Amino acid sequence: MDIFKELLEHHPQLASCADAVVHAADSLVEVYQNGGKLLVCGNGGSGADAEHIVGELMKEFYIRRPLGAEERRALEQIDPAGTVLAEHLQGALPAITLTSNIALTTAYGNDAVPELVFAQQVWGYGQKGDVLLAISTSGNSKNVYYAMVAAKAKGMRVIGLTGEAGGRMEKLCDVCIKAPARETYLVQEYHLPIYHALCRYVENTLFGDR
Numbered sequence: 001m002d003i004f005k006e007l008l009e010h011h012p013q014l015a016s017c018a019d020a021v022v023h024a025a026d027s028l029v030e031v032y033q034n035g036g037k038l039l040v041c042g043n044g045g046s047g048a049d050a051e052h053i054v055g056e057l058m059k060e061f062y063i064r065r066p067l068g069a070e071e072r073r074a075l076e077q078i079d080p081a082g083t084v085l086a087e088h089l090q091g092a093l094p095a096i097t098l099t100s101n102i103a104l105t106t107a108y109g110n111d112a113v114p115e116l117v118f119a120q121q122v123w124g125y126g127q128k129g130d131v132l133l134a135i136s137t138s139g140n141s142k143n144v145y146y147a148m149v150a151a152k153a154k155g156m157r158v159i160g161l162t163g164e165a166g167g168r169m170e171k172l173c174d175v176c177i178k179a180p181a182r183e184t185y186l187v188q189e190y191h192l193p194i195y196h197a198l199c200r201y202v203e204n205t206l207f208g209d210r
Contacts, residue, residue, distance in 0.1 A: 003197050003200050003201050003204065004018065004021060004022055004025075004197060004201070006197075007021070007193060007194075007197040010193065011190070011193050013180050013190070014179070014180065014190060014193070014194065016164075016178075016180050017177050017178050017179060017180065017194070020175055020176060020177045020178070021177055021194055021197060021198065023175045024159045024175045024177055024198060025197070025198050025201040025202060027131065027157055027159065027174065027175060028131060028159075028198065028202050029201075029202055029205050029206065031129065031130065031131045031157065032093055032094075032202065032206060033206070034129055035129070036094075036127070036129040036130045036131060037094035037095065037096065037125075037127075037130050037131075038053075038054075038057065038093070038094065038095040038096070038130070038131050038132075038133060039095075039096050039097075039098060039121070039122060039125055039126060039130065039131070039132045039133070039151070039156075040053050040054060040095060040096070040097050040098065040099075040132075040133045040135070041097070041098040041099060041118040041121075041122075041132070041133075041134060041135065041143075041144055041147050042099065042134070042135030042136060042141075042144065042161075043136070043141055043143065043144070045137075045184070045188045046135040046136060046137060046141075046161075046188070046191070047097075047099040047135075049135055049188070049191055049192070049195065050097045050098070050099050050133075050135060051097050051099060051100060052192075052195070053095065053097075053133065053195050053198075053199065054095040054096065054097045056195075056196070056199040056203075057092070057093040057094075057095040057199055057202070057203075058092050058093065058094075058095055059090050059092065060090050060091075061199050061200065061203050062199075062200045062203060062204070063203060063204060063207060063208060064207075065090040065091035065092075065203070065207045066090070066091070067086060067089055067090070067091065071086070071089075072086035075089070091206075091207050093202060093203070093206065096121075096125055098117075098118045098121045098122070098125075098147070101121070104117075104121070105117050108120055114143075115142045115143045115146060116143070116146050117143060118143045118144060118146065118147035119143070119146040119147045119149065119150040120150075121147075122147045122150040122151050122154065122156075123150050123154070126150070126151055126154040126156050127154065127155075127156075128154060128155030128156065129155070129156070130151075130154075130156045130157075131156060131157040131158070131159060132147060132148060132151040132156055132157070132158050132159070133159045133161060134147060134148050134151075134158060134159070134160050134161070134169060134173075135160075135161045135162070135191065136160075136161075136162050136167065136169060137162060137163050137184045137187040137188060137191075138162070138163060138165070138167050138184075139160070139162040139163065139165060139166050139167015139168060139169045139170060140167040140168050140169070141169075144169065145168060145169050145172070148160075148169055148172040148173075149172065152172060157174045157175075158172055158173050158174050158175075159173065159174065159175045159176075159177070160172075160173035160175070160176040160177065161177050161179075161191055161194065161195065162176065162177070162178055162179070162187070163178060163179055163181055163182050163184075163187040164178050164179065164180050164181060164182060164187075165178070165182060166178050177194060179191055179194065
């Protein structure tokens with residue numbers, strides 16, 4: 001099944017950003033194949049989307065992700081409990097949301113500069129070869145923008161997920177997916193099928209032969 005063809009069949013309005021979606025998907029696959037990880041950030045509804053994306057990547061989403069034979073043996077050799085783990089653990093795609101660490105985010109917001117809370121986490125978690133998925137419906141969210149600057153300085157790739165205007169963040173993106181809308185709720189409604197397609201493509205590419 002062509003995941004992106006299906007995306008456009010269901011949401012033909014997304015034709016304007018289809019090439020960017022495919023480019024972003026291929027970039028994510030390459031990062032994972034090279035041992036990298038994904039960091040995701042956004043505010044409000046986009047922060048909820050960041051959490052959603054991590055959930056789709058860190059466990060089974062659309063297809064089964066059973067462990068390989070070598071992985072199962074490694075678990076089973078440690079302890080009898082490893083048999084349970086071997087049976088139930090799933091292949092994971094390393095992804096971290098920058099929105100959920102309440103102790104860190106509130107401490108940093110109180111003790112330092114609140115707008116840099118995502119950037120601080122990028123600086124701590126990010127490595128060259130990783131990717132930041134930066135979500136902002138306007139493309140102008142300050143804390144998201146600062147995170148992108150930190151990511152570029154770390155040698156990371158940056159994928160932007162925004163509205164049709166792109167905003168100031170577009171210039172820092174290696175790939176910028178601009179949903180064809182300006183109203184926040186409409187942009188967010190397009191973001192959901194876009195990132196579901198991204199997650200399905202990456203999962204199918206990396207786990208589809210299991």
